[in-house]
Amino acid sequence: MTATSQFDIVIIGAGPAGLSLARSLSGTALQIAIVEMQSETILANPPEDGRDIALTHTSEKLMHDLGMWAHVPQDQIGTIRDAKVVNGQSPFALHFDSTGSGADYLGRIVPNHLIRQSAYNVVKDQANVTLICDSEVTTVDTNSAEGRVGLKDGTVLRAPLVVAADSRFSGTRRKMGIPANSLDFGRVVIVCEMEHELSHENIATECFHFDQTLAILPMYGNKSSVVVTLPSANAEAVMNMEPQAFADDIAQRFGGSLGKMTLVTKRHPYPLVGVLAKQFVATRFALVGDSAVGMHPVTAHGFNLGLSGAKLLADQIIEAENKGTDIGATAGLKRYETAHRRVVLPLYHGTNALVKLYTDTSVPGRILRDAALRVGSFLPPVKKRILHQLTHIERHAR
Numbered sequence: 001m002t003a004t005s006q007f008d009i010v011i012i013g014a015g016p017a018g019l020s021l022a023r024s025l026s027g028t029a030l031q032i033a034i035v036e037m038q039s040e041t042i043l044a045n046p047p048e049d050g051r052d053i054a055l056t057h058t059s060e061k062l063m064h065d066l067g068m069w070a071h072v073p074q075d076q077i078g079t080i081r082d083a084k085v086v087n088g089q090s091p092f093a094l095h096f097d098s099t100g101s102g103a104d105y106l107g108r109i110v111p112n113h114l115i116r117q118s119a120y121n122v123v124k125d126q127a128n129v130t131l132i133c134d135s136e137v138t139t140v141d142t143n144s145a146e147g148r149v150g151l152k153d154g155t156v157l158r159a160p161l162v163v164a165a166d167s168r169f170s171g172t173r174r175k176m177g178i179p180a181n182s183l184d185f186g187r188v189v190i191v192c193e194m195e196h197e198l199s200h201e202n203i204a205t206e207c208f209h210f211d212q213t214l215a216i217l218p219m220y221g222n223k224s225s226v227v228v229t230l231p232s233a234n235a236e237a238v239m240n241m242e243p244q245a246f247a248d249d250i251a252q253r254f255g256g257s258l259g260k261m262t263l264v265t266k267r268h269p270y271p272l273v274g275v276l277a278k279q280f281v282a283t284r285f286a287l288v289g290d291s292a293v294g295m296h297p298v299t300a301h302g303f304n305l306g307l308s309g310a311k312l313l314a315d316q317i318i319e320a321e322n323k324g325t326d327i328g329a330t331a332g333l334k335r336y337e338t339a340h341r342r343v344v345l346p347l348y349h350g351t352n353a354l355v356k357l358y359t360d361t362s363v364p365g366r367i368l369r370d371a372a373l374r375v376g377s378f379l380p381p382v383k384k385r386i387l388h389q390l391t392h393i394e395r396h397a398r
């Protein structure tokens, strides 16, 4: 016989997006199930994965409000005060400094595994949240009356609302028949952490060479998150370099400005694929986090969007709950979709255009890139808009 359990919301995926949505709803009377493939031991102690997440002021505020910030060790939080974009050997750099933005810094940077851990910590003891770990979702379907989520062990979870937060390669999105545009950049990003002799002075630097893009994000102390983007065909050779040879190469590409550099974590490769779901909602169903939009990491928006999207959806659900209306009604879900897409679409398409410009190795491409940096340097409105995006706290997060 098949066991059936009834909830108000079933969230698929206990990544940072799914968990932060559950935490946003923990003050309600709603019964929430979160289904996760991984074990609870892994959620409690996620392994280091090389990703260091640059967080906007809005995300820092949301993490505070959800109680997550208090679970991140203070000495593991880095501050990005300024950012600089450099095109190879060109003397023109696009410089973003926090001066004049009304904020003391552009953003924070926190290792991804600590974000995941903080999200788990704020959810694990919530009375209205049931974590179902070591459990894979195999079927999902919804109709005008309810959603049904089938697990590998035969259990069926029923709820008036199902939310997928199961990564950019979301199997649930596919099962629900929601198409997605996906863009394979044909590149791999290799991420790791390095210590260095000299201070980074809290400046993030993005440097475009013709064969690689390098980014250094300042972490706490004399430590940086290093992000190397290169054509997929070259990735294996770079992954196989001797650790010190790799570190020396990075140090030299940054002109020795950080002194001697040393690799202090493993190198982690990620194939670069951007994904945008054609719709974020369906009948009694919503997508959040990377399952709605999986960003190229160059503009560091993925989790920032995951967090703000989860907040938008939570607001709709809480409003319906307070009014005693249907939390899975199409009208509320559509309001979430409209508000989130308004933020997502310009960032998704803008990021992809930027990636195209900065990975074009042709001579016209390089000239255009140089011109773009000059225009960016000399056109205050362009810089102002980017700075605003980083440092401004979104109205819904206040």
Ligand SMILES: Cc1cc2nc3c(=O)[nH]c(=O)nc-3n(C[C@H](O)[C@H](O)[C@H](O)COP(=O)(O)OP(=O)(O)OC[C@H]3O[C@@H](n4cnc5c(N)ncnc54)[C@H](O)[C@@H]3O)c2cc1C
Pocket (backbone or CB within 6 Å): 012, 013, 014, 015, 016, 017, 018, 035, 036, 037, 038, 051, 052, 053, 054, 055, 112, 135, 136, 137, 138, 165, 166, 167, 168, 171, 172, 189, 191, 270, 288, 289, 290, 291, 297, 300, 301, 302, 303, 304, 305, 306
């Ligand atoms: C190299 C790199 C650097 C990045 N840097 C930044 C940055 O600086 N700033 C930023 O904002 N973002 C950044 N991001 C993006 C950020 O890491 C992601 O947006 C974020 O981790 C996505 O969270 P999520 O919860 O949506 O998905 P995930 O973290 O992918 O979690 C999905 C969860 O769903 C579970 N799951 C999947 N399928 C099933 C199933 N069938 N049944 C049950 N469970 C399932 C998985 O086990 C997983 O736990 C970066 C990404 C990369 C790759």
